[in-house]
Amino acid sequence: MNPRRSMFLRMLLRSALVRPGRALTALAALAVAATVATAMLNLYTDAGAKLEREFRNYGANLVVIGSEGGELPEDALPRAERALGGRGMAVPFSYAIARTSDGSPVVVAGTDMARVRALNRWWSVTAWPSASGDALMGARAAQLLAPGGQPFDLLFQGRTLRVKPVGTLRTGSAEDSRIYLSMADFQAWTEAGISTIEVRAAGAPAEVEAAAQQLSAALPQAQVRPVRQILEAEAQVLGKTRSTILAAVAVILVTAALCVLATLTASVFDRRKDLAVMKALGASERLTNGFFLAEAAALGTAGAVIGFGLGVGAAAWIGRVNFHAPISPRLDVFPAVLAGSILLAVLSALIPISLLRHVQPAAILKGD
Amino acid sequence: MFIRLVYESFRRQRRRKFLAGAAVALGAAVATAMIAVATDIGDKVNRELRSYGANLVVYPQEDTLDVEAGGINLKPASEGAYLREADLPKIKGIFWRHNVVAFAPMLPLQAEVASAGGTEKVEILGTYFSKELTLGKERFTSSIRELHPWWKVAGAWPADDSGQVLVRTELAARLKLKPGDEFRIAGRAVRVAGLLDPGDSKTEAVVVPLALAQEIAERPGAMRRVLVGALTKPEDAFARRDPAGMSPAERDAWYCSPYANSIAFQLREAIPHSQAEQIRQVAQNEGAVLTRIEGLMLLLTLAALVASALAVSAAMTTAMLQRRREVGLMKALGAGNPAIAAVFLAESAILALAGGGIGLLAGMAMARQIGKSIFGSAIGFDPVLLPLVLGLAVLVTFAGSAAAIRRALRFDPVIVLRGDA
Numbered sequence: 001m002n003p004r005r006s007m008f009l010r011m012l013l014r015s016a017l018v019r020p021g022r023a024l025t026a027l028a029a030l031a032v033a034a035t036v037a038t039a040m041l042n043l044y045t046d047a048g049a050k051l052e053r054e055f056r057n058y059g060a061n062l063v064v065i066g067s068e069g070g071e072l073p074e075d076a077l078p079r080a081e082r083a084l085g086g087r088g089m090a091v092p093f094s095y096a097i098a099r100t101s102d103g104s105p106v107v108v109a110g111t112d113m114a115r116v117r118a119l120n121r122w123w124s125v126t127a128w129p130s131a132s133g134d135a136l137m138g139a140r141a142a143q144l145l146a147p148g149g150q151p152f153d154l155l156f157q158g159r160t161l162r163v164k165p166v167g168t169l170r171t172g173s174a175e176d177s178r179i180y181l182s183m184a185d186f187q188a189w190t191e192a193g194i195s196t197i198e199v200r201a202a203g204a205p206a207e208v209e210a211a212a213q214q215l216s217a218a219l220p221q222a223q224v225r226p227v228r229q230i231l232e233a234e235a236q237v238l239g240k241t242r243s244t245i246l247a248a249v250a251v252i253l254v255t256a257a258l259c260v261l262a263t264l265t266a267s268v269f270d271r272r273k274d275l276a277v278m279k280a281l282g283a284s285e286r287l288t289n290g291f292f293l294a295e296a297a298a299l300g301t302a303g304a305v306i307g308f309g310l311g312v313g314a315a316a317w318i319g320r321v322n323f324h325a326p327i328s329p330r331l332d333v334f335p336a337v338l339a340g341s342i343l344l345a346v347l348s349a350l351i352p353i354s355l356l357r358h359v360q361p362a363a364i365l366k367g368d
Numbered sequence: 369m370f371i372r373l374v375y376e377s378f379r380r381q382r383r384r385k386f387l388a389g390a391a392v393a394l395g396a397a398v399a400t401a402m403i404a405v406a407t408d409i410g411d412k413v414n415r416e417l418r419s420y421g422a423n424l425v426v427y428p429q430e431d432t433l434d435v436e437a438g439g440i441n442l443k444p445a446s447e448g449a450y451l452r453e454a455d456l457p458k459i460k461g462i463f464w465r466h467n468v469v470a471f472a473p474m475l476p477l478q479a480e481v482a483s484a485g486g487t488e489k490v491e492i493l494g495t496y497f498s499k500e501l502t503l504g505k506e507r508f509t510s511s512i513r514e515l516h517p518w519w520k521v522a523g524a525w526p527a528d529d530s531g532q533v534l535v536r537t538e539l540a541a542r543l544k545l546k547p548g549d550e551f552r553i554a555g556r557a558v559r560v561a562g563l564l565d566p567g568d569s570k571t572e573a574v575v576v577p578l579a580l581a582q583e584i585a586e587r588p589g590a591m592r593r594v595l596v597g598a599l600t601k602p603e604d605a606f607a608r609r610d611p612a613g614m615s616p617a618e619r620d621a622w623y624c625s626p627y628a629n630s631i632a633f634q635l636r637e638a639i640p641h642s643q644a645e646q647i648r649q650v651a652q653n654e655g656a657v658l659t660r661i662e663g664l665m666l667l668l669t670l671a672a673l674v675a676s677a678l679a680v681s682a683a684m685t686t687a688m689l690q691r692r693r694e695v696g697l698m699k700a701l702g703a704g705n706p707a708i709a710a711v712f713l714a715e716s717a718i719l720a721l722a723g724g725g726i727g728l729l730a731g732m733a734m735a736r737q738i739g740k741s742i743f744g745s746a747i748g749f750d751p752v753l754l755p756l757v758l759g760l761a762v763l764v765t766f767a768g769s770a771a772a773i774r775r776a777l778r779f780d781p782v783i784v785l786r787g788d789a
Contacts, residue, residue, distance in 0.1 A: 030680060036675055040668075047664060052661050058420070058653045065569060095437035103434045122652040172425055172647040173572075227566025228518045231417040240416055241661050243742045244409060248402060248668045250733075252675050255398050259679035262391060266686035322663040330712055356738040 001266070008287075012295055015075070015274075026299055026345075027306075034307020034341050035314060038333055042315035046327040049243055050319070057063060057121045057237065060091070060198035061230045062212055064222050072222055080148040080197050083218035084211060090203040091115040092194045098179075100145055100158040107155060109177045110186025119200055122176070129182065135163040136180040139170040144180075161189045166300055170221035205235055213314040241261040258343055264299075264348035269290060272356055276364035285357070292349045295351035300345030304338040311337070373711050374718070384687060385719065392723025393730065396761045400731025400753060402672040405738055406665040408747045413661050413741070414599045414654070418469055419517045422595035423628060423651040426459075426635050426644040428450065450590035453578065454689035455639045456510065457503040458594065462634040464626050467599040470514040472496050473591040475581045476572060483551035485544035493552065493572035494581020494591075499528045512575070515597050516566070523562025525549030526577060532561035534575040578647040596635065596644075600628045602655030673760075680761070684716060688772030696784030705777050709769045716769040717762060724761030727747025728754065782788030 004207065016023045033153035046344030064080060066072050073079075080090045094110040112130055113136070129136050137146060142165060146152050151164040169175060186192070215224045278288050312329040356364070378385055406558060426447035451473075459471055467472040473495035480487060513525060524531035524547065533553070535545055540563050549560045553574065565574060582588050603609075607627035611619050623630055628646040635644035646652075691712075698708050733751055739747030 013426045029678075032678060040671065042669075043664075051657070051660060053427060054653075054657050057656060059649055063569060097435060097437070104432055104433070107435055107437045109437070120649070122648040126647060131647055140431075144433060170645075170647040171649065172651070173437055173649065174434055178437075192531065210635065219522070225569060226567065229516075230522075231423055232518045232567075233417070233421075236419050237416045239656065240742050241413065244405065245668065246385065247738050247742070248405065248665070251398055251401065252668070255394065255675045258394060259682050262387075262679070263682045263686060266690070270601065270689075311657075318664075319668050320662060322667060326574060 001127065008291065008294075009292060012298065014265055015295060016298075023299070024266050026264055027303055030299055030303025030341055030345060031258050031310065033142060033260045033305040033344070034304045034337050035310040036256045036307075038308050038311020038337050039251055039314040039318065040252055040338065041333045042312065042330055043318060044249050044329055045330055045333070046315070047245055048238065048320070050323045050325065050327070051238055051241060052234075053309075053323075053325075055234045056200060056202065058230050059120050059122070060200050061208055061227050061234075062215065063225050064090075064197040064199060064215060064294060065225065066195065067221060069224055071195055072197065072219070074193060075131060076194055076219055076222065079218045080215055081216040083253040084199065084201065085214075087203060087207070087222065088199060088211060089115065089119055090197050090199045091119045092183060092196050093196040094183065094190070095196075095200060096156055096186075096192055098154045098161075098191045099283055101153050101155070102211070106141060106145065106154070108156070108190075109178050109180050110183045110190075110192075112183055113178055113180055116180075117200065118172075122171065122241055124313070125167050128167045129180075132164045132182065132185055133162065133164055134182070137165045137168050138176040138178045138180075139168050140176045141179055143167045144256075148356035155189050159189060184300070205231065217296040236254050257340070260344050261348045264296070265346060266349050268349050269352040269355075272359075272364050274351070274362035275353075275356060279361040280365065289353055292353055293346055296345035296349035297342050300342035301338065304334075305344070308334050321334075370707075370711065370714070375569060377711075377715055379717070384690070388683055388687045389719050389723040389726075390770070391711040392680050392720055392761055392765055395680040395764065396724040396727025396757050397508065397731035398672050398676040398727075399760060400728050400757050401701075401734035402669040402730065403756070404735035404747050404750065406662075406669040407750060408735075408739065409587050409665045410658060411599070411628070412660050412743045412745070413658055415469065416656040416743070417657065418597045418599070418728060420650045420654065421518075421647075422471075422597045423600065423647050423654065424596040424598055424632055424635065424640050425593055425647055426579065426596065426639055427593040429643045431643075445715075449641070450587060451594065451639060451642055451770050453582075453589045453591050455642075456591070456594065458638040459500045459502045459594070459635065460501070460508055461508060463623065464598065464631050466597060467631065469509055469599060470597040472512040472515045472595055473510070473578055474593050474595060475578055475585065475587070475591045477585045479554040479584050480549060480646035481539075481543065481553050481574060482546055482561060483549070485542065488539070490574060491572035492540060492574045492576060492581060492584070494576050494578040494585075497525050497528050498579055499578075507742060508523070515595055518567050519571075520565040520567070521562040522565070523769070528577045529579070530561075530577065531556070531580065532559045533558050533577075533580070535560050536571070536573045537563050539573040545631050553580075556580070556584065571648060573727040582785055584699040585636040594639075595647075596631075598628070598631050599626065600654070601626045602659045603627060603629070603733060609672050633763060659662065677760075677764045677767075680764045681771075682694050684719075684765055684768030685772040688712065688769050688776060692776050692779060692784050694771075696779065696781035697771075700785065709773050710714050712769060713766065714774050716765045718788065720762040720765035721758060723765075724758045727761070728757050731757070 077090060077092050084090060092112055096108050097105050098108045099105055117128060125136065146165045149165050151162055154163060155160045163181065167181065199209045212224050212226060275288055316326045319325055428451055430449045432448040453473060456473055459468060465649055472495050477487060477492050479492050480489050493511045496510045498509055501508055523536060526534060543551065545560050546560055547560050550557055577668060578591065582590055606622065607629050611622055611633060614622060628651040631648055634645040636642055695708060735747045739745060
């Protein structure tokens, strides 16, 4: 190996080994900053997706209905599901106005219980029906039609259906006045098709828009309508929350960076004697600068690697604590953290070097 | 002597003191801003969540079933019970009245509309567009516009005491109506103020002032239900309990917490013969969203506090270590360790208070800016922050300098003064 280069490497190594305390302090500062940066960047990129999942619980953001109030084609549901391609959920609904035995009208709905349970998590249901002939009663309908929970008759176009209330449903809106049956029971009784498909398309507004277009293309005879109440409110709240997180993350990153800058600058400044000795022994300015900068770069790299590992752990912990789902580590954050870390370390070496450039080695060595 | 030492130290080492003070100020500013934002974010997001519309509904106790599906209502207008419009202002008299941010009465009915384009039997909704109400000395407005911010109107919003109405875009196209046109509802002449795009299929085809709807339905002073948008606290196990089975102390605590359930209970008390309930789609989910966002901000605040504490203590450590010689000199002149530590800690305390005070002001300004630019309203200042942030600043500064002072005291003065340490 080139003797000059080996001397350079030895100096680097010895400077780290002879005074491990000093090197460790600098490394610790860098690693902590890199940890904070990694955790914050991971959190920022993932928090939006995590929050979006919470908003998904608000229910359908698209509604598919037949044009001019007509029914949807028989195979509408599988077609809608194909159009969504797994990026969402579709729940069919059919409605009919039936009469009770005393002649008062009531809305009866047929739906897929398992799907509606997954889509509308806010439905407060005492027991979900499972057998044929079981009915889920809206709270107000239950109170008026079957206060004791006894089976009763429903009439639709001369056909009678005997239903057994098994559970009550409470939502605080129109559902409370309805009776829900399984789609099979409902269609066998009324011979009606699907009147509405409620769709929860996953993703950002642009993706929901794309899903709506795909649904329109798959079901040309139907109307696909966005539920603006859900879409707009979600965009509003999510956007503002994101901005707040961004502001907080920026503030934290700047603080961490300034902290590292102060610590490292002081630690390089403290070594002005080493610099003076090197200069007194005849080292060129290029060599001394190269030495300190290489040292800074090495520290920056080590700090970034350690900090990235710790930061991913911290982000995962935050994900579990707050969202009950780990935040998946993002490797694309690493180059940014590495570059930032090296840049900071080099910058904090450059400041003292340029301050000391014009000072005579003798003056430093004398202790002034 | 002690005071002179501290005073001279500040007078002679201005640059160094300035840097250390700046570090403390930065740390305190970040801590203040983050704590202020985190404590206020719940309220801010809660207000944003009101763009999901009402989370509570009040309806008559003895009501018959609604017969409504897919935007078609088959419930005869003559049937069912009503609430009294005159009771409406009482909503603003409940314990949590300041949490009620928007409310509007609703009176749905069917009627025949006729224009040059044709005749049709449609659903009509009577409500307040923006009505001034008073209760005692308090004045407030009740408005569907605030409650349903996602409604889009092409043209103008009607006035409440006029014969002006909103017509859904679909119906307007069928009847060939545009803003400014006149048509008839159940024989009464009205004017189209604007075309309504409510962004759903449930909303009625024509929205009219409540007084006009009462006239058409021949039900003076009546309304079918009231939708209320209120700021609520996320629901927990305590919120779901039945107030009837509580001890008096528990009941007070339940009543005085802004849970959706307890606000519904108070609405029921305020409006005679009524039943109030949470609209679960909105009320249940906003609790979950709010909890997550608040939790996230709490963790971010924690991270910010750690980062600023590290910054402050690192700055203090460095500043101390640069002054090893002073320590050596004092020791050589015969000062005991406690006396030296006292001088440096006193300096740190002054730095912490000065830097912390400046940082507090800067942090408040920062929080205000964040609130204004993101939520369009300033973030309030909690006076508790003053002792909290100053206390934290002193604590962190002490912690940062104490370790460094201990290290500096351990050095042999001879070696330090010779410059070898």
